[in-house]
Amino acid sequence: MDVFTIAESGDGPYGITTGPDGGLWCTLVHAGAVARIAPDGTATRFPLTGDGPALITTGHDGALWFTLMRAGAVGRVTTAGAVSLTRVPDAQGLYGIAAAPDGAIWYTSMRPDQVGRLAPDGTATVVPMPAGSMPSMLTVGADGALWCTLNQAGAVARVTPDGAVTVVALPTPDAAPVGITTGTDGAVWFVEIAAGQVGRVTPDGTVTEFPLPDRAGRPHAITADPAGGCWFTEWAGNRVGHITPDGGVTLYDLPVPDAEPHGIAVAADGTVWTALETGAVARLTRR
Incomplete structure (x- = not known):
């Protein structure tokens, strides 16, 4: 298993997903940024104007989408690094995210407890979840x-x-x-x-x-x-x-102690990548 340092120890690599460009894309939850990791472990950082990027997924439009826990917004970054944010109404603690086949982006909100749907035109609708359930x-x-x-x-x-x-x-x-x-x-x-x-x-x-x-x-x-x-x-x-x-x-x-592994993704070549909140990503190559 290989470990690549991609950030400072306090930056918090957290969510990770495979991108359509052959790279891995990772949120830096404490640094207000997302990063692209090349297959050789080289990282390129893209700063955000919103705080607390959490989970990240690849949308059906070929861009990467992520939640911002402390900004009440859903973010989008293209593979060229262009970033945009869409604020959603009456929601804080955005966390989970998934791309639907119809082009919509779904997200979870912990305050209040609900899941939201962001349509391709930017319209947000919500579905309430049981109070206190913390949809994740x-x-x-x-x-x-x-x-x-x-x-x-x-x-x-x-x-x-x-x-x-x-x-x-x-x-x-x-x-x-x-x-x-x-x-x-x-x-x-x-x-x-x-x-x-x-x-x-x-x-x-x-x-x-x-x-x-x-x-x-x-x-x-x-x-x-x-x-x-x-x-x-x-x-x-x-x-x-x-x-x-x-x-x-x-x-x-993991080959480093107390690495705090969070997100995990499988690349197209079958390697397994894990975001380590202490500032790195790990790559597991199956023999």
Whole structure:
């Protein structure tokens, strides 16, 4: 595993995604910037006028989209580095983000508890979530619905394109789910940071939970592996892990201590990239 320093230790590399230009794009949550990381680990930084960039995704327009936690806005950066912000009404604590096939961008808001939809023309509409549930990360499911974790409700929610909400309670109380992704098996996978588990939910709401070897590892983010299964980070365990569709887990220790791994992404060549909040990104090459 290779580690590349891309920022100061206090800048906070956090969310990461693969870009359409062959690079990795990462938010610097404490520095008010996004960065592009080339396959060789070279980073280019793009400063923002908004504060607290959190999660980032690639839109269907070929640009990168991200949330700004403390600015109440959704940001967009082109692969050439042109940045624009769209403020959304009555929302703070924006966190999760996902691109829908219709060109819309969905985001979560923690204050108030809701998910929002930003249309291509910039119009924002919101769907309320249960009060106090803290909607966190998002994914577009294979069923065409939007799925998000409800961190403080111990649940995941399914939102149809017309705004109908179904809340699926998790079997483990107070599991505090955070990261969520759509697997190649058509199910939605998520991590439970407080329970030390990975979960899987099918479109009909059937939930299966897989305990991790280190229940105190605090899994944070998860992304689908195109080759099958999912990759995830363990923030407290200082590891990245892979889980197979039947629940088999392989863990990989990071080569630097207390790195605080957060976001995770799989590049087109199959390498796995992880954002380390202490100022770096890690690259895992599978042999």
